[in-house]
Amino acid sequence: MFETNNLNNIDISVESAFDTYLNAISEENLEYENINVEDSLSRILYDDITVKRDYPSFDKALEDGYAVNSSDVLSARQNNPIKLEIIGETNVENLERLTILTKQAVKISKGAFLPENADAIILPADAKEKDGLLNVFKSVTPDSWIAKKGEDIKADEVFIKKNRKIRPQDIGGIIGIGFRQVKVYKKPVVTIIPTGNELVPLDVDPDSNQIIASNGYVLKGFVEQFGGIGRISSIVKDDLNQVKSAISKALEVSDMILVSGGSSAGSKDYTFQAIKSLKNSVIIAHGIAMRPGNHVLLALVDNKPVIGLPGHPVSNLTSFHIFGKAVLRKLAGSARSFWQERKDNIKLDALLAKKICSPLGKEDYVRVRLFEQEDGKITAYPYTGKSSFLSTLVKSHGIVKIPSECGCLYEGDRVEVLLF
């Protein structure tokens, strides 16, 4: 009665499953939309942004002071001031360009047009006005406190490359060069399907053998953190036709589907059969050499990623982190820059507080809780609690990977922790 033929006996490696799956997911038909720049925080740029004119558009002063030609004040010293004639004053409201000749200066405000022949600003602290003359007490290097036309940004230059996840300072830059709208990838819609006879919705008080369907909210949160729109469908019973119909319905409105629960090989696990019986389905992997999450199912239906995640909270979350996140980043258009990857996968080094062992041949993902020691060192205390447990997920701060060829890690070993 327990059907085990769903699972291959030989599990494929995490790396191989990951590469095969990610390669099978196409980015070709990703869609875009135009939105206001000020609403674009954390959206992913669809096209390169190119600048139409030079910034600044004229040579300008960057500070209040006196516009001079630096060669006139080369020998200026505290005890040997150079005297320049002040021929006028200009500020940001003055659109006319003045000109200085040898040994002349113009009093100037920040942002104003730099006079012709001036190549630097003398700061007020380094000069003193007296009887219409300026006593300069310090030499200045050419180019000090001025910006030349186009020195910030050149016309026709690529200002920001596509696929950037837009940061606050990027919004400032894009606004600064006069854009009002920006073209971004549409957010991928991810439907999460909670399955299981034991599940009840959030607003029902569970009997002692029932569980509130909480995995969907965890997945929705991560989907949103990584740039998708998360939708949680109604809870689906452990029934082949109901699972199949829920996936079919979700396909109509989703770019990606996460089936939570039922991916294993138990008597009531129908995710595999449901996906297999759908038209245009391809199973990429079912049974991966990892723990927890061994029974994760990676598939495509109508070229859309459909992932079966084990129902136990820890396995659910771990398999999403290993596979779902990368798929989502690809569909969202953000998976191209290594430094963005570093921000989406925050890691830190810690010293293991307790020996942990793992079966050879399986990648093991161990939850850890971090402690900061008095000397500033960070230690990682491993939780080996069962994968159905909510508490270790909540108490842990990250995951440590034990590679498949590694048996044990020992107290004091340096480990890399993926924060989550």
Next chain:
Amino acid sequence: MFETNNLNNIDISVESAFDTYLNAISEENLEYENINVEDSLSRILYDDITVKRDYPSFDKALEDGYAVNSSDVLSARQNNPIKLEIIGETNVENLERLTILTKQAVKISKGAFLPENADAIILPADAKEKDGLLNVFKSVTPDSWIAKKGEDIKADEVFIKKNRKIRPQDIGGIIGIGFRQVKVYKKPVVTIIPTGNELVPLDVDPDSNQIIASNGYVLKGFVEQFGGIGRISSIVKDDLNQVKSAISKALEVSDMILVSGGSSAGSKDYTFQAIKSLKNSVIIAHGIAMRPGNHVLLALVDNKPVIGLPGHPVSNLTSFHIFGKAVLRKLAGSARSFWQERKDNIKLDALLAKKICSPLGKEDYVRVRLFEQEDGKITAYPYTGKSSFLSTLVKSHGIVKIPSECGCLYEGDRVEVLLF
């Protein structure tokens, strides 16, 4: 005409300004609100969450299989199976607890009540049913694939400590223990006041001597990323009374104020005077030994933090990152855990690609662009462009700090990059 008496000649150190300012900001009157758990992503928990009952509430099976007493099958081997009597079957719908005696087993589904006297589950792969008997081919350690009452979470235990920034898995946990609402800190309201005669709003086409007011959008983005609500006020002219009145008005509706521009000591810089002339104002620092951002102004008015940020984009952002972010995290209630701090301040190690020098006695914050080399090493290329430049902000990926006692850093030096 250039008033320099606003600024102390001796700038205080970043560390001293930071500590004094942060200590002066009170967390005592921070307010809370009750919200639905499913809407609480990234909000900050106001109270400890304590659990009311044991989880699980009964001993249960974690997998499909056969509930046995492990001592009955100690000697079970592939070539020496132990025979047990199957006395019944149970599943998650069955609320009645069965009992096994010596050499008995119950067929059980994941999630079901564990029978009395059973202490482990035999997985289907390790046993075979035949004529009402179970042939067990492998011994099992006590406690395998079962969860005991309270093993996940004990009643009255602190489940999540206050001040946590709620993660997706925390939402799952909080929902799982039956909470519908959660008490979180109110988001601090931060008003950003753009000042400067040269500024025009987003919907105006700037003349060549005008600049679109973009800093406010950068600050608003960061305020929102770090848990605040950002409001951008109308642009304020360089006029003492207008700056003063804008700050007064903002105080009525804000927990924190960022005045962008006018914090320096130029002829049109009124932030200092405006704050000084307000009732209940305290200037903590004006003139800090850092670059850029030397002219940042740290103040309190009515016990609320008011920060004057230099108007040049790079100085503006750098000073916000050094001071504003920490203040905001404190007001938001999230500044208590070191690992959350690591997530809010993501750092990575890189090798410097080019020598950079800095004046002794000042902390220097240098923008860097990161490159990943073929061997996986990351190099940081420093931008020494002027602080009025938008382009280096957009092109850089992070900041490297050169300590005040350090003159130069050399090509190949290992540096810590704060991503931004």
